Amino acid sequence: MEIEVLLLGSRGVGKSCLLESKFIQTYTPTIGVDFIIMRRLKSILKVWDTTGDSRFRSLLEPYFKRADVIVICFSSRASFEKIRDWLDLCNRWTLKPVPIILLATKCDASPREVSAQEAITEASDLGMRYVECSSFNDTGRHRLWQTIEEVHVPPKPRVIPKPEIRPTWCCFQ
Ligand SMILES: Nc1nc2c(ncn2[C@@H]2O[C@H](COP(=O)(O)OP(=O)(O)O)[C@@H](O)[C@H]2O)c(=O)[nH]1
Numbered sequence: 001m002e003i004e005v006l007l008l009g010s011r012g013v014g015k016s017c018l019l020e021s022k023f024i025q026t027y028t029p030t031i032g033v034d035f036i037i038m039r040r041l042k043s044i045l046k047v048w049d050t051t052g053d054s055r056f057r058s059l060l061e062p063y064f065k066r067a068d069v070i071v072i073c074f075s076s077r078a079s080f081e082k083i084r085d086w087l088d089l090c091n092r093w094t095l096k097p098v099p100i101i102l103l104a105t106k107c108d109a110s111p112r113e114v115s116a117q118e119a120i121t122e123a124s125d126l127g128m129r130y131v132e133c134s135s136f137n138d139t140g141r142h143r144l145w146q147t148i149e150e151v152h153v154p155p156k157p158r159v160i161p162k163p164e165i166r167p168t169w170c171c172f173q
């Protein structure tokens, strides 16, 4: 099963770090869109890691159209307040109902700018699953990949109609 995943969220929330095997301290902004393939036991996750820079927003439209699952990431209060803007884009640009996960990143931070309780309430108000993680201490990422597999709705197999079989007997035999 192949799942196309679109990672969204403001600049610097930690989207690209999620996809690294080792934590990277220095910040290298993503230009446009990066792509990564993750082979898992049950699935192949094809992850589009996008820039949070609003100057490149229109560039992202085709990736919404092909996404099977969308992950909206936040860490700071400012990025939390952008969640509904990302949702508006999902409503505008997706072509089918796409499950959306709200991901709280950098959960190692103390104190957190947005409490887990507030984020869980927001996710439930907006009809999203909620996951939290930290790339710094490597927690929650496995849960995220699992949740993506759980919420993904596999496409219905196309049913090819059987050709009508007419009897070929002959009445003289
Ligand atoms: N403390 C902490 N810092 C993180 C975490 N994930 C990413 N960062 C830092 O946040 C900055 C931005 O990360 P990046 O993944 O490039 O953000 P992106 O713009 O959303 O792709 C980098 O300096 C990372 O080291 C995390 O889980 N905990």
Ligand SMILES: [Mg+2]
Pocket: 015, 016, 017, 028, 029, 030, 049, 050, 051
């Ligand atoms: Mg990035």
